[in-house]
Amino acid sequence: MTVIVVALVVVIILLMLSVRIVQQYDRGVHFRLGRVIGVKEPGLRLIVPLADSLRRVSLRTMTMPIQSQGIITKDNVSVDVSAVAYYRVENPVDSVVSIEDVTSAINQIAQTTMRKVVGQHYLDQILAETDKINGDIRSILDPLTKQWGILVSLVELKDIQLPETMKRAMARQAEAEREKRAKVIAAEGELLAVDSLSQAASIMEAHPVTLQLRTLQTLVEIAVDKNSTVIFPAPLMTALSDIGSFFAREQSVVPNAVPTPSVDGLAARPA
Numbered sequence: 692m693t694v695i696v697v698a699l700v701v702v703i704i705l706l707m708l709s710v711r712i713v714q715q716y717d718r719g720v721h722f723r724l725g726r727v728i729g730v731k732e733p734g735l736r737l738i739v740p741l742a743d744s745l746r747r748v749s750l751r752t753m754t755m756p757i758q759s760q761g762i763i764t765k766d767n768v769s770v771d772v773s774a775v776a777y778y779r780v781e782n783p784v785d786s787v788v789s790i791e792d793v794t795s796a797i798n799q800i801a802q803t804t805m806r807k808v809v810g811q812h813y814l815d816q817i818l819a820e821t822d823k824i825n826g827d828i829r830s831i832l833d834p835l836t837k838q839w840g841i842l843v844s845l846v847e848l849k850d851i852q853l854p855e856t857m858k859r860a861m862a863r864q865a866e867a868e869r870e871k872r873a874k875v876i877a878a879e880g881e882l883l884a885v886d887s888l889s890q891a892a893s894i895m896e897a898h899p900v901t902l903q904l905r906t907l908q909t910l911v912e913i914a915v916d917k918n919s920t921v922i923f924p925a926p927l928m929t930a931l932s933d934i935g936s937f938f939a940r941e942q943s944v945v946p947n948a949v950p951t952p953s954v955d956g957l958a959a960r961p962a
Contacts, residue, residue, distance in 0.1 A: 708740035713747065718783040720746040730783055748783040752844065755794065757801050759852070760809075768814045771852035774828075776801050777845040778836065785840030793839060797832075801846065804831045809848075814857075821848050 712735055713719045719731030722744045731745060738745055759773040778797055780786045786793050808827045809817060817824065825846050832843045853861075895901045 705740050709737050709743075711736045711738055711745045713745075716751050717747045717749055718780075720748060720783050720787045722746065727784055727788065746787050748780055748786055750780050750783070752777055752779045753794070755798055755801070756849075757798065757805060759850070760802060760806050762806050762809045764809070764814045764817060765811060766813045768857060769854060770809075770814065770817070771850075772805065772809055772817075772848060773850045774801070774805055774846060774848050776832075776843060778841050778843045780840055781842045782840030785838070790839045793841060796839065797836060797841065797843070800835055801828075801832060804828050805846075805848075807831075814853075817848075817851065824848060 711719065711731070713731050713733045715733045717733065719736060720727060721729045721731050721738065723739065724742055736745070755776045755778065757774040757776060759771045761769060762772050763769050776797065780793075790796050805828055808824055808831065812820070812824060825848060828846045829843055832846065836843050895905070
């Protein structure tokens, strides 16, 4: 009876040692006496006790934060850059056999690559061309991690910390840029106004009546404000010329006329 009980206990222990459950998102790397003999699919799997071992490898996409790195850009600006990487296992055997700790290796190589790539760009490029930098980092990581059975699906720069002095300098630059745009827009408006006034002057020169109509319109606008003083604009030189012509005609009609003032303000001599 004791022998039977011991045999049952041994059988149960052997069954416990031989039964393995592989999850849907895992793959089991099957070792026998230290050699890889295959990959177990999800489900209930049996192995030879003591001789076999099963190493589970997750095929899910992993998220790895890359800690902030102090980097000097190509234009000698010190920035702190942090990122995040997404990767997954494509070849379970290589991820177990080719490297000891996949997570640590990817973390270290991602930090080194990020520092190298970001340091080759100017600060303005880092701030404006993050997509290009992300692609450059991934293109460097893919050949390195492929031999480990890992596929890096995405690398994103997460945060870029600038020195306070650089932030103030960039703020002043932005203000100067906006002032420049405002001055350019104002100058363009003045140019358009000058063109319009030039066209209006040409029309008024061809049609003198339009000047009188404009004068009347100005009077109407002034009258709306109920001003007690009305300034009536008139072409000065034309008015003086007309006055001079009038006195000249009068002198030619009436002999010995009283001397009249000339146009230029000097007293005229009697005819």
